[in-house]
Amino acid sequence: MRSRRLMKVLRAAFLLCALLAAAAQADDRTEIHMFRYAGTNDQPAMGAFLDFRDIISQKLLLLAREVTEFDTATNRLRITQVRDQAGDWTAFSADLSMLEGYWRDHGPLGVLLGRIRQRSDGFAVRSSMYLGPLQGDLPQAFVDIDLPIADEQFDTTRDSHSVVTLYALAIETLRDPASAGIDCRRRDVGTHLLNEAFMRAQDVTRDLPNLGFVQDAIAKTLERVRQAC
Amino acid sequence: MLRLRKAACACGLALTLAAGLAPWRAAAVVNPDKITVYAPAFAGPDALGRNVATILQLQLWQSFRRMPWPDNPEDHDFGPGLIVWDASPLPELDHAEAEAAARRIDVLAQMVIWGRAYAYGGGVAVQANITLPAYQDFREANLETWRVELAGETFEVDVPRRRFEVSSMVLDAGIVEKYSLPTALEIHSARRGGEVLGSVGSQMRATQFEPDLAYVRSGGVEGGVRLPELSRQRSELVEVAAGIVRVYRGDFEGAVASFTRVLDNPNTRTPLRIDALLYRGMAKERLGRSGREDFLQAYALSPFAQTTVRYLITSDLAALARGDLSAGGAAEVRDRLRSTIEREGYLFAPDDPWLKRVEGIL
Numbered sequence: 022m023r024s025r026r027l028m029k030v031l032r033a034a035f036l037l038c039a040l041l042a043a044a045a046q047a048d049d050r051t052e053i054h055m056f057r058y059a060g061t062n063d064q065p066a067m068g069a070f071l072d073f074r075d076i077i078s079q080k081l082l083l084l085a086r087e088v089t090e091f092d093t094a095t096n097r098l099r100i101t102q103v104r105d106q107a108g109d110w111t112a113f114s115a116d117l118s119m120l121e122g123y124w125r126d127h128g129p130l131g132v133l134l135g136r137i138r139q140r141s142d143g144f145a146v147r148s149s150m151y152l153g154p155l156q157g158d159l160p161q162a163f164v165d166i167d168l169p170i171a172d173e174q175f176d177t178t179r180d181s182h183s184v185v186t187l188y189a190l191a192i193e194t195l196r197d198p199a200s201a202g203i204d205c206r207r208r209d210v211g212t213h214l215l216n217e218a219f220m221r222a223q224d225v226t227r228d229l230p231n232l233g234f235v236q237d238a239i240a241k242t243l244e245r246v247r248q249a250c
Numbered sequence: 251m252l253r254l255r256k257a258a259c260a261c262g263l264a265l266t267l268a269a270g271l272a273p274w275r276a277a278a279v280v281n282p283d284k285i286t287v288y289a290p291a292f293a294g295p296d297a298l299g300r301n302v303a304t305i306l307q308l309q310l311w312q313s314f315r316r317m318p319w320p321d322n323p324e325d326h327d328f329g330p331g332l333i334v335w336d337a338s339p340l341p342e343l344d345h346a347e348a349e350a351a352a353r354r355i356d357v358l359a360q361m362v363i364w365g366r367a368y369a370y371g372g373g374v375a376v377q378a379n380i381t382l383p384a385y386q387d388f389r390e391a392n393l394e395t396w397r398v399e400l401a402g403e404t405f406e407v408d409v410p411r412r413r414f415e416v417s418s419m420v421l422d423a424g425i426v427e428k429y430s431l432p433t434a435l436e437i438h439s440a441r442r443g444g445e446v447l448g449s450v451g452s453q454m455r456a457t458q459f460e461p462d463l464a465y466v467r468s469g470g471v472e473g474g475v476r477l478p479e480l481s482r483q484r485s486e487l488v489e490v491a492a493g494i495v496r497v498y499r500g501d502f503e504g505a506v507a508s509f510t511r512v513l514d515n516p517n518t519r520t521p522l523r524i525d526a527l528l529y530r531g532m533a534k535e536r537l538g539r540s541g542r543e544d545f546l547q548a549y550a551l552s553p554f555a556q557t558t559v560r561y562l563i564t565s566d567l568a569a570l571a572r573g574d575l576s577a578g579g580a581a582e583v584r585d586r587l588r589s590t591i592e593r594e595g596y597l598f599a600p601d602d603p604w605l606k607r608v609e610g611i612l
């Protein structure tokens with residue numbers, strides 16, 4: 022009799038844990054939604070854009086595996102292409118002020134928009150990552166990254182997108198929805214992600230000095246964690 | 251699967267890495283374990299990924315040494331080293347896949363080097379990754395773990411990271427053109443000029459090496475494979491891998507030399523620079539010297555990392571254990587430890603057991 026009651030309690034507890042885990046998974050923002058960049062209407066520009074997409078998509082998948090010792094949610098970090106009803110990869114055509122609504126309704130970690138430009142020596146990309154309320158200590162919700170699509174820029178291209186992604190992941194990990202402050206219970210995970218971002222940001226700032234504000238924001242957030250926790 | 255075995259005597263040929271000039275004498279290191287590197291071909295267009303990986307693995311193999319040379323007054327024996335080379339890339343390019351491959355009973359590797367050649371921006375960039383799997387690999391010594399005994403407690407620090415990438419290598423156009431051919435790795439009868447005896451096939455055994463040349467047997471012929479510079483900028487891949495293998499083998503002097511070259515390379519990116527400082531400092535500590543200067547440099551680059559703080563703390567614990575103390579003595583080191591924990595404790599989980607044990611002995 023007692024053991025049957027114990028089994029019931031255990032089953033109920035198991036069910037509750039499973040529901041909580043599912044809810045936690047549903048809440049995790051681990052996808053970067055990527056719209057088709059402008060300027061990709063001809064074949065060479067589209068080819069350059071697809072090469073660019075491939076290297077940052079592969080990098081974010083690997084990045085997830087590099088930092089997952091601490092957090093299994095980041096295992097699902099990936100770039101997904103935003104498609105229209107016909108299944109075609111779509112460009113973002115609405116007013117940029119609509120992005121916050123998109124971010125809230127569709128649950129991405131960040132949104133990637135941008136433009137490919139032809140230059141005399143090849144193609145260049147302007148990539149804008151929108152983080153919405155995960156901007157943390159960044160001065161604005163958009164981070165613009167300007168780079169030539171060139172083999173010498175391989176590391177900088179991947180690292181710059183990794184830094185912004187890691188920062189958004191850290192803010193997502195640390196934010197306490199109840200108080201709008203910092204959730205100190207996850208400080209070890211959050212500071213780990215921030216440090217991973219900070220290490221890479223030093224190289225990115227050296228190569229792209231105009232992104233120095235990202236490194237400053239990371240340091241500012243870490244200081245806030247130190248003070249709060 | 252190909253196997254490169256390095257005979258201990260081959261170390262003597264041209265290795266210039268012996269750095270045994272320090273004035274102190276360390277205790278003999280006797281490593282009972284074989285350290286294995288699993289090296290699948292890199293993914294990439296045509297034969298390029300496979301050939302690039304082969305050149306890199308032969309360059310790594312050149313760094314293996316079983317004992318210091320030409321003199322070995324301490325009688326060190328770093329144990330056998332082996333590179334298990336695979337002509338196919340990993341089925342999926344992923345750290346978890348690399349760990350699974352390492353755990354196979356016919357491999358049992360401590361390091362996996364894998365990667366991919368990407369066509370990008372009109373050129374080819376090669377991205378290499380290193381995975382250091384943690385699993386029951388039947389070794390006895392686990393020399394990569396830094397252990398400090400103090401006040402009846404044992405404090406352990408693991409390697410800085412187990413999954414990471416190194417800077418990409420942008421290949422010269424000539425290298426891409428030449429090494430995209432399956433027969434590009436020619437076996438020559440002489441170091442310069444001479445006859446082309448054949449090319450490296452699906453099976454190969456490496457026998458000896460000289461700078462920029464590896465002697466191999468493959469496809470029934472034996473001769474030298476020339477090892478070119480692959481990229482416009484020097485990659486730190488081979489030196490990083492060599493340094494880590496040396497730590498695993500207990501060749502700490504060799505590790506200091508390898509990581510110094512990693513740190514001297516202006517192309518080394520910051521995360522790997524931090525790792526190199528931590529490894530080099532740890533290797534110095536294992537040789538009975540202080541590695542604190544290296545740990546402080548790592549801390550300057552990465553002041554928010556739990557790993558860096560662990561190394562700094564362990565350095566102080568080691569100083570207490572060695573009795574190698576500054577003018578202020580043990581009290582000063584203990585004060586510094588308390589201050590580090592107070593300042594950096596927020597980087598740890600509130601109930602971190604390692605940190606609690608350190609606090610317990612202060």
